[in-house]
Amino acid sequence: MKFVRLFIFSCLILFLPTTGMFGVDRRQPGDDRFVVYIVDPKQQSLKFYWKDDSDHNFLSIQNLKLWLDERKTQLVFAMNGGMYQQDNSPQGLYIENQKLLSPLDTVSGNGNFYLKPNGVFYITSGRIPKICKTADFKNNGEIAYATQSGPMLVIDGQIHPSFKKGSTNLNIRNGVGVLPNNKVVFAMSKKEINFYDFAEYFKSLGCRNALYLDGLVSRTYLPEKHWLQTDGNFGVIIAVTNE
Numbered sequence: 351m352k353f354v355r356l357f358i359f360s361c362l363i364l365f366l367p368t369t370g371m372f373g374v375d376r377r378q379p380g381d382d383r384f385v386v387y388i389v390d391p392k393q394q395s396l397k398f399y400w401k402d403d404s405d406h407n408f409l410s411i412q413n414l415k416l417w418l419d420e421r422k423t424q425l426v427f428a429m430n431g432g433m434y435q436q437d438n439s440p441q442g443l444y445i446e447n448q449k450l451l452s453p454l455d456t457v458s459g460n461g462n463f464y465l466k467p468n469g470v471f472y473i474t475s476g477r478i479p480k481i482c483k484t485a486d487f488k489n490n491g492e493i494a495y496a497t498q499s500g501p502m503l504v505i506d507g508q509i510h511p512s513f514k515k516g517s518t519n520l521n522i523r524n525g526v527g528v529l530p531n532n533k534v535v536f537a538m539s540k541k542e543i544n545f546y547d548f549a550e551y552f553k554s555l556g557c558r559n560a561l562y563l564d565g566l567v568s569r570t571y572l573p574e575k576h577w578l579q580t581d582g583n584f585g586v587i588i589a590v591t592n593e
Contacts, residue, residue, distance in 0.1 A: 432471075
């Protein structure tokens with residue numbers, strides 16, 4: 351009987367959920383196609399970076415890392431954060447530390463950025479993350495960081511209507527979504543992927559809204575997963591530090 355009781359107890363422990371008993375949910379959305387990082391803006395320092403104190407563009411993750419190292423700040427995660435112009439200035443809206451540094455782009459044009467609806471990923475001064483269509487964005491003065499990009503991947507729980515399942519338009523891609531628990535999920539494909547499959551991944555995580563950040567040039571720095579891409583020639587960089 352003692353052996354039976356021990357066996358049953360062991361089975362209960364084996365099948366305990368990842369929350370409850372220990373109060374921490376350590377589950378990660380497993381999919382070997384992507385490098386994935388989940389951020390809680392309420393608990394972690396999530397910021398956007400474009401230029402250093404001398405008004406020079408960071409350009410690469412390595413330059414940002416060295417700049418942070420000099421300030422005794424550890425870079426935990428970084429990813430290119432939206433499309434940019436030839437001079438590496440942000441394409442469309444960019445807000446940093448509640449300062450409007452580049453205006454919202456509402457015109458029409460060619461390329462992924464203008465595949466409407468495009469959108470804005472922003473963080474309020476209260477550390478609430480949001481993704482919305484460009485047409486719905488309002489700068490109420492309480493936005494700490496914002497970057498505009500396009501196209502939207504997921505819109506109100508639905509995949510962008512222009513995406514085609516089985517499309518042969520393949521590329522390395524990175525994007526961002528807001529999870530139902532108000533955490534932010536960043537993902538970059540390890541191999542080339544089409545828009546539909548990329549958007550479907552964010553939808554499968556429960557993201558009601560997700561935004562494409564860029565493709566081909568995409569880079570991610572995530573030491574905890576041994577992913578150490580520090581090169582690049584970007585505009586905006588999104589990063590998490592140990593501050």
